[in-house]
Amino acid sequence: MDVGEYLSRIGFEPGPGPTLETLRSLHTRHLLSVPFENLTVHSGGLIRLDLLLLFNKIVKQRRGGFCYENNGLFSWLLAGLGFQVTLLSGQVKNGFTGCYGPPLDHLILMVVVEGRRWLCDVGFGSAAFSSPLSLDTADPQEQGHRAYRIREDTGTFYLEWQGDENSNEHKDWDALYKFTFEPQSLEDFSEMCVYHQSSPSSIFFCKSVCTLLKPEGRVSYVGRRLITKTFTTGATGGVMKHSRDLKDEEIPLVLQEVFGIVLPSPLTPKDEEITLPQVKY
Template identity: 65%
Template sequence: MDVEKYLSRIGFAGPVAAPNLDVLRSVHISHLLSVPFEDLTQHSGGRVQLELPLLYNKVVNQRRGGFCYENNSLLSWLLSELGFQVTLLSGQVKNFITGCYGPPFDHLIVMVSLDGQRWLCDVGFGSSGFSAPLSLETSGPQVQGHRVYRIRKETGMYFLEWQKEENRGLDGEWTNIYKFTLESRCLEDFTEMCQYHQTSPHSIFFCKSLCTILKPNGRLAYIGHRLITTTFPTVEAEGRVETTIRELEDEEIPGVLAEKFGIVLKSPLIPKDEAITPSPVMY
C-alpha cells in the first residue's frame, strides 16, 4: 500500500503524527465523502474478489468505490498502516422486507481499539450509515448532525440502532440497522457471502445497480434509472430531510456516474432495479 496515495485519494490533509481519535474520525469521514458505496462491478460484467491488492487498485488507482467487503477491508488495512489496532467483525443486517437478519458474514465491520476505548467504524453501508466512529463503551445516544444512533448490548450481541432521519431523544422510536459480535474475523471468512451478494436474488446488490456517496450537506444516490439527491437539515435550523428524484435514460447514466461520483467503468453498465426476493432462511 502507498499510504500517502490512499490518504490523497480520500482527501485527508491532516498530519498523522500518531494514531489518535482525531485522526480516526477524520479518516473515517474523509473516506465516506470520497469513496462511493457501490456495486457496479457485478453489473458491468465483473466480479469482486476479496484480495487486498485488487481492492486497493480498484478504489485508489481506479478511483472507484465498493460495498462493505471492499471499503471496510481497505479501511482496516489503511488504519493498520497508520498504527491503529484493528479488528474485523461480522455483522448481520436487518432485512427491511422480512424484518429478520441476514446470515453471519452478511456485513463486514471494523473495530478500532484506542487508548482503552473501542470504536465501531463502517464506511461500507450506505444511506443509514453513521459518518463518524461510534463508541462501543456506551449504550447511550450518540448524536451525529440531525441523526442519533446507539449501540445496545443484549446477551453477548451488539445492536446498532438509529431513529432514522430524526432525533427524539431516549423516548424516540429506535430502529435496528444490524447486529454483530466482537469476535475477531479475517477477510477470508467473508468470501462466501461476498459471492452470495453478487449472485443471489435475495441480495440488494444482485437486484439493483447502485452507487451512493455522503455529501457535506446530504447524500447522492444512483439506483437503476434514478438519481436521488437528499439534503439534510442544518444543525442550527429546524427542518426536514428533502429528497428529489431525477429519472435517467440509459445513455445518461455513464455521464452521471462520471460527473456526480467520479466513476468511469471499463465495461458497459447494465442498469438494474428489480424487486428483492425475500430469503426463505430467517435469522
C-alpha cells in the same frame, strides 16, 4: 499498500499518529470521497476479496465498493497507520422481513484507540454514520440530523438508529444490524461476497447502486434514478429529497460527473424486486 496514495485519494493530510482525532477524520473523509457502490456486479465484473485488487480499484481507479471492499481496504489503511483493528461480522436487519441476514453478511471494524473501543463502518451506504461510534456506552450518540446507539443483549450488540425523516418529530429506535466481538479475517467473508453478487435475495444483485456522502447531504444512484437528499437543521430540520429519472445513455455521464466513476465496461442498469430469503436468522 501505498499509504500516501491512499490518503491522497480521500483528501487527508497525515495526522500525528493513531489518535482518536485522526481516526474520526479518516472515517469522515473516506465516506466523503469513496462511494458505496456495486457497479462491478452490473458491468460484467467479479468482486474478489484480494487487498491488492481492492487497492487498485478504489485508490488507483478511484472507484468505490460495498462493505467487504470499503471496510476491508480501510482496515488495511488503519493498520498501516498504527491503529489496532479487528474485523467483525455483522448481520443486517432485512427491512421487509424484519429478520437478520446470515453470519458474515456485513463486514465492520472495531478499532481500539487510547484504551477505548470504537465501531467503524465506511461500507454501509445511505444509513452510514459519518464518525466512529463508541462501543463503550449504550447512550445515544448524535451525529447531525441522526442519532445512533449500541445496545447489548447477552453478548450480542445491536446498532440502532433514528433515521432521517421528520427529524422534528418523535422517532422510535430501529435496528440496523447486529454483531459480536468474535474476530474475523477478510477471507472469512469470501462465500458471502459471492452470495451478494449472485443471489436474488441480495439487494446488490437486484439493484445497481452508487451513493456518496456530501457535506450538505447525500446523492444516490439506483437503477435508473438519481436521488438527492439535503439535510436541514433548526426547529423544522429534516430531509429535502429530490429524485429524477435517468435515461440509459445519461447514466455513464452521471456516474462520472457526480461520483467520479468511469467504468471499464458498459453498465446494465438494474432495479428489480428482491426475493425474500427463505432462511431466517
